[in-house]
Amino acid sequence: MSQPRRIHDIAHARAGDKGNTSNVSVWAYDPKDYPLLKQQLTADRIKKAFPKLFTGAVTRYEMDDLHGLNFVLLDALEGGVNTSLNLDSHGKSFSYLILGLPIEA
Amino acid sequence: MRSDTIRLGCGAGFSSDRLGPAVDLAQRGALDYLVFECLGERTMAFGHRDRMLDPARGYNPQLRARMRGVLAHCHANGTKIITNMGVANPRAAALLTVDIARELGLSGLRVACVEGDDVTHLIGPDTEFMDHPGAVKDVGLRMVGANVYLGVEALLPALQAGADVVIAGRIADPALFLSPLVHRFGWALDDWTALGRGTLAGHLMECGMQVTGGYFADPGFKDVPRLADCGFPIAEVQPDGSFVITKLDDTGGCVTPATVKEQLLYEVHDPAAYLTPDVTANFRGVSVAEVGRDRVRVSGADGSARPDKLKVTIGFDGGFLGEGGVSYAGPNARARAELAADVVRERLTRINQLGGDLRVDLIGLNSLHQTAEVPMSDSADVRLHVALRSTDRDDIDTMLWEVESLLCCGPAGGGGYRGQVTPCVVTHSALIARDQVSPSFEVFVA
Known part of the structure; x- marks a missing residue:
């Protein structure tokens, strides 16, 4: 019954921006999937998955009681909404970029 | 006769937010306060540009439409309005609102403007930036204005003076919601726990529909009913600072633990240190519980002493x-x-x-x-x-x-x-x- 899965299958996420810093919170739908999420979705993994996009430090904060992780991505927005020429200058789509990563059950 | 609960509504979460759902809240929300949060960092700078072109402008372009839509309902229902729609010109915004009130026959309506956030005169070429190296002189662009994030202390005197409508410029977003709580519950300005809880209520409300199903739907995974008719949020706040987030029953959208959790950390970095002019709020121990259909109870926020300095944009x-x-x-x-x-x-x-x-x-x-x-x-x-x-x-x-x-x-x-x-x-x-x-x-x- 095991099938290839993405983080999108077990979690939901939202991205926000402040200046040149993005944050993406990722929440397990089912509390029983949270340990897997916490084990596999590390700050290091996100930085390595998108090295050209997330060039600055990546910090992870854990919200164990609510089964969520918060990633703070420094220097991730091409200077921020002021100067970015990206169509998504706020980095709103980063949430789904991260949800697209594979997860192993 | 109102109970101990204060009902806050959010009528806008950004400058171009919808009007209809705000009118719904003014009409049927049984609100104590209706808050319009309409000001981002860039919106402020555009306000300064507008005011440079015409000294009578510089406030939110939708101010007239919003006030015409909600003022009579709020007056009839005893709902006070708090907003940062003054942008770069709160005085002109207040005077326009007075004109609209007169057109609507709302004689005696008290409209306050709050000023003092414009600190352009304090900024010089050598003013250094807080989050990266460099100073104003290094930017190479024309400065249009500078505004400090004010907190509860800026809004309280206007509320205490009995204003029906309070119009400010740069106020920290959560403080727009925290101020009436401090005013009505009599919280001390160093009761960090209460201020932390009220700040969380403000933080969850300040982006409008982002807590009632907006910015959330993902068909087949996170379905939101009647998204096109999504309602703006209501917070029912208790004297201890805990609260329920909800919305009008007949509106679209949804309030669930998931919508609340996504908004809990929206634009938050360290959940244990959310900085505002009023408090360092701590969201680490927050609990969310579904207590009814489209009703989520939020408790457990805390706080510690406010930062020494104020942020200027x-x-x-x-x-x-x-x-x-x-x-x-x-x-x-x-x-x-x-x-x-x-x-x-x-x-x-x-x-x-x-x-x-x-x-x-x-x-x-x-x-x-x-x-x-x-x-x-x-x-x-x-x-x-x-x-x-x-x-x-x-x-x-x-x-x-x-x-x-x-x-x-x-x-x-x-x-x-x-x-x-x-x-x-x-x-x-x-x-x-x-x-x-x-x-x-x-x-x-x-």
Whole structure:
């Protein structure tokens, strides 16, 4: 019954921006999937998955009681909404970029 | 007769938010306070630009429509209004609101403007930025204005003076919601736990529908009922600072633990240290519990002493952003779009020698995450998108001309040229001492 899965299958996420810093919170739908999420979705993994996009430090904060992780991505927005020429200058789509990563059950 | 519960509504979570759901809340929300949060960092800078062009302007462009929509309902229902729609000119916004109140026959309505957030006079060439190296003089752009984030202390006197409508400029977003709680519950300004809890209520409310199903739907995974009719949120706050987030029953959208959790950390970095002018709020121990349909109870926030210094946003005139595009579809669309991108890059850099920041994307392939290592899709519907930022309008016009010329001079089958020019602002942040700021208010009676 095991099938290839993405983080999108077990979690939901939202991205926000402040200046040149993005944050993406990722929440397990089912509390029983949270340990897997916490084990596999590390700050290091996100930085390595998108090295050209997330060039600055990546910090992870854990919200164990609510089964969520918060990633703070420094220097991730091409200077921020002021100067970015990206169509998504706020980095709103980063949430789904991260949800697209594979997860192993 | 009102109970111990204070009912707060959010009538806007950003400057261009919808009006209809705000009117619904004014009419049927049984609210104590209706809050309109309409001010981002860049919106503030645009307000300064508007005021430079016309000293009677500089407030939120939708102020008139919003006040005309809600003022009579709020007056009839005993609901007070708090907003930052004053942007760069709260006094003019208050005077316009008085005029509207008179037109509506609301004689005696008390409208306060809160001032003191404009600290342009405190900013000089040597003012250093807080989050990266450099000073104002290094930006190389014309400063349009600077505003400090004020907190509860700026709004309280106007509420205590019995204002029915309080119109401010730069106020920390959560403070728009925290102020009436402090006012009505009599919380001390160093009761950090209460201020932390009230700040969480404000934080969850300040983006409007982002807690009632907006910015949330993902069909098949996170379905939101009647998204087109989504309602704005209501917070029912208890004297201990715990609260329930809900919405009007007959509106679309949903309030669930998931919508609340996503908004809990929206634009938050360290959940244990959310800084505002009023408190260092701690969201680490927050609990959310579904207590009814579209009713989520939130408790457990805390707080510690407020930061010593206040944050200032400094706005600069950033010139223009030009964007032009042409579409390619069908067989070999991707190759033709890529050729168009090469041509336009060469034309702009080698032949026109344009300066400024240029970016060329292919929408339908990988335009948003061009710099991430994601495999590109093989769409047969691709749009060339060229963006240029410059303080020189001639450069922008040259770029748009070059993109449009692809219609006859570029690869086969290109169509659908559109071009647009958007004024830009640039913002930076700095810190100033609290004693450099002295907010004030004035009440105008309709």
